[in-house]
Amino acid sequence: MHSDLWLEEKFEDFLGLKFKVEKVLFSGKSDFQTVDVVETKGHGKMLLNDGLVMVTERDEFAYHDMITHVPLFVHPAPKNVLIIGGGDGGTAREVLRHQSVEKCTMVEIDAMVVEACRQHIPQTAKDLDHEKLQLIIGDGVEFVKQTTEKFDVIIVDSTDPIGPAQPLFGEAFYQDVFNCLSADGIVVSQGESSWYAMEIQQSLLKVLNAVFPQSYLYSFSNLTYPGGLWSFTFASKQYHPVADFDATRVAASGLDFQYYNQALHSAAFALPNFVKKGLAGLIDNS
Known part of the structure; x- marks a missing residue:
């Protein structure tokens, strides 16, 4: 019976992405969303929140490499890093590969996502018990409002601006992010699709421009998000993401990347x- 099981992610009312499902590994409903983990043919294990593909084993490295290593190689000495969201653990895994990082705090609102990935997708969740990681199950919006800690890099690894992630796209949130960044801090955020969500990119960049002296957009390619070409925003108090990038640090790090x-x-x-x-x-197009 399962041989003909297909999962379809529908985007708005005109596009569908279909994946062949071999087995359902986990299905639950948290206080925030439905959470599913399935084994697919061709893309490995896959995490879905409210029926939307978040992570697949086959291409997760593209997203996690680019959301993490871009800001961490621009900042000259990132010691204290904050991740908001990122419940699958992939972003934390990549942050913790950087030797300069002394502490990584991860604030994820939904414990069910974390537990489902711990159990079923160790590829991304394998470092969630790392000694340098402080994992907080809680609201990232409240966390940045209340914390007195200063962070060198903040990574907003969120879903689309619907449901629990909606406040993560607002000006009040980014003002709080600005306040808890160090004097030369950087924030990178999941930045949607230029093909299908340019209005969201425009509104997010307007917010960032109202708060930060400089903001940029950068792109990466992936297999499983609608449109294939996806973006991150990069907002900074001081550093230019290209002019202040020292390429020799990448080689000197000794790290091997997939993307x-x-x-x-x-x-x-x-x-x-x-x-x-x-x-x-x-x-800034310079």
Whole structure:
């Protein structure tokens, strides 16, 4: 019976992405969303929140490499890092590979996502018990409002701006993020699709521009998010993501990456013309 089980993620009312499911590994409903982990043919294990694909074993490294290594190689000495969201653990795994990082705090609102990934997707969750990681199950919006700690890099690894993630796209949140960043801090956030969600990118960049002296967009390619081309925003108090990037640090780190490399770091900030036009005046194209 399971041989004909297909999962379809519907995007708005005009697009569907279908995946062949071999087995359902976990299915639950938390206080925030439905959480499912399935074994697929061709993409390995897959995490879905409210029916939307979050992570697959086959291509998770593209997202996690680019959300993490870009800011951590721009900041000259990232010691204290905050992740908001990121319940699958992949972002924390990549942050903790950097020797300069002394402490990583991860604030994830949904314990069910963390537990489901611990049990079924160790590929991303394997470092959730790392000695340098402080895992807090709680609201990231409240955390940045209340903390007195200062962070060198903040990574907002969130879902789309619906449900529990909606406040993570607002100005009040980013003002709090600005306040708990160090004097030369950087924040990187999941930045949606230029093909299908440019209005969200525009509103997010307007928010970042209202709070930070400089903000940018950079892109990466993946298999499982609608449109394939996806983005992150990069907002900074001081550092330019390309001009202040020291490529020799990547080689000197001795780290081996599956997606990220020093040439790709700079290239990711080179945007297609339709994106540059659509975001004109909102990003620094220098």
